[in-house]
Amino acid sequence: MLLLGGFAATQAAHRFIPRCLPPRGHRSVTARAGSSNGSSSSRRELLAIGLAAGVSLPPSGMAAQPMDVEVKAEPAGSGAAALAPQVGKDIPRAELAPGLEISRIVKGCWQLSGGHTGERAGASPDHTSGQAAIDDFAPFVAAGVTTFDTADIYGPSEALIGRYLSSHPAEKPHCQVLTKFCCFGDVMDSAKELRSSIDASRQRLGLESLPLVQFYWHKYENKGYIQAVQHLGTLQTKGKVQHIGATNFDVVRLKEMAEAGAKIANNQVQYSLLDRRPENGMAEYCREAGIKLLPYGVLAGGLLTDKYLGASVSDVKINTYSKSKYASVIGQAGGWDWFQSLLQALSAVAKKHGVTIADVACRWVLDKPQVAGIIVGARNSSHVADLKTVFSFQMDDGDREAIAKVLAAGKQATGDCYDWERGGAW
Numbered sequence: 001m002l003l004l005g006g007f008a009a010t011q012a013a014h015r016f017i018p019r020c021l022p023p024r025g026h027r028s029v030t031a032r033a034g035s036s037n038g039s040s041s042s043r044r045e046l047l048a049i050g051l052a053a054g055v056s057l058p059p060s061g062m063a064a065q066p067m068d069v070e071v072k073a074e075p076a077g078s079g080a081a082a083l084a085p086q087v088g089k090d091i092p093r094a095e096l097a098p099g100l101e102i103s104r105i106v107k108g109c110w111q112l113s114g115g116h117t118g119e120r121a122g123a124s125p126d127h128t129s130g131q132a133a134i135d136d137f138a139p140f141v142a143a144g145v146t147t148f149d150t151a152d153i154y155g156p157s158e159a160l161i162g163r164y165l166s167s168h169p170a171e172k173p174h175c176q177v178l179t180k181f182c183c184f185g186d187v188m189d190s191a192k193e194l195r196s197s198i199d200a201s202r203q204r205l206g207l208e209s210l211p212l213v214q215f216y217w218h219k220y221e222n223k224g225y226i227q228a229v230q231h232l233g234t235l236q237t238k239g240k241v242q243h244i245g246a247t248n249f250d251v252v253r254l255k256e257m258a259e260a261g262a263k264i265a266n267n268q269v270q271y272s273l274l275d276r277r278p279e280n281g282m283a284e285y286c287r288e289a290g291i292k293l294l295p296y297g298v299l300a301g302g303l304l305t306d307k308y309l310g311a312s313v314s315d316v317k318i319n320t321y322s323k324s325k326y327a328s329v330i331g332q333a334g335g336w337d338w339f340q341s342l343l344q345a346l347s348a349v350a351k352k353h354g355v356t357i358a359d360v361a362c363r364w365v366l367d368k369p370q371v372a373g374i375i376v377g378a379r380n381s382s383h384v385a386d387l388k389t390v391f392s393f394q395m396d397d398g399d400r401e402a403i404a405k406v407l408a409a410g411k412q413a414t415g416d417c418y419d420w421e422r423g424g425a426w
Helices: 008-014 036-052 130-135 137-143 157-167 191-205 224-237 251-259 282-289 321-333 336-353 357-366 381-391 397-409
Strands: 093-097 100-103 105-108 147-149 176-183 212-217 244-247 264-270 292-296 374-376
Touching (some): 093 264, 100 105, 130 137, 130 157, 212 264, 251 282, 264 282, 321 336, 336 397
Parallel strands (some): 105 147, 176 212, 212 244, 244 264
Antiparallel strands (some): 093 100
16 A cells, blocks of 8 residues: 655645546547547546546547436335434534535545545445445434535446435435536537536436536636536526536636626535635635635545544555545645644644544634535544534634644645646645
């Protein structure tokens, strides 16, 4: 397994892998017809990214065919639907968009895409695939974590969520699924292909209308994202999509889409004690525009936990895609020694309130302006009890000042959200 040594190799190899990688069988995205150079370059780029993570792409030219999908609802009152729903109320709720209320802790489902099993041999059981993954939703919902975040590129994630919902019809009306439509390569503004992708998500999830589709566009130099978000708006008027969100967009592009008439409900961005780039203008713009933030990476793939307090860098095993990404983030934020000083400060706050480092890290982000909720990618339901304690305490000014002092000693980011992942400055 790869060790976290010095961070240089980790930063170079893993900057682009997480959350922007098409899995096996995902549609290829090519340039406009007649532009063979763009198409070839686009595909080479995707192949390079894919090979870095051990996945493959479909043959060039293969694309999903458009379809009109009829999603059949479960018959009311039949079988398990007649049972009382097992839905908890331990997790507070917030409005993400008009009429769309979510649990403030969202179950992140990137972990269901593969590459997240982590350590075996006596460690916590793997609930990231198959029936075990389906069954693992129930304890989260029973605790009040009723919102799931997924994407069209997260491998079998949407299908697994759909199977959970279809097998739990009593809980299904109380759950919210937030998915994504992700575009790579030079261009992807075909209304036909976009409709095909949205219909495929609806079919996999078993939902007539998707509560929220968060839109990702990788290459800003092509402004097809304006047309693409307008095509999403058309599907919204047809009832296939209820709300449109963004994922990893910067302020400039959010403004452009708004000026083109798009109503963006939220921007899902990386935001944590390690990555405070949303404070470089994004949070303020979202406040002015009425856009909510939905942060991921809050626990840095599990690195912002008590487990790594006092750990030597040579003892840390990078055995999941999440850790690959966030090890590189630690390198950008200040390095391992600085990270240990942060964990020490968080531990002091945690002990004061009788909670964990993870609880403090989550609460720090939840208390930020415009944050409706946070995405936590717990790999199994053994973490559910910990999630409940996030709301059992309040940090005071002394806590925040102690944390701020350590943050100030780290490297201060100057870029906007996801600039670095696109090849720009941190």
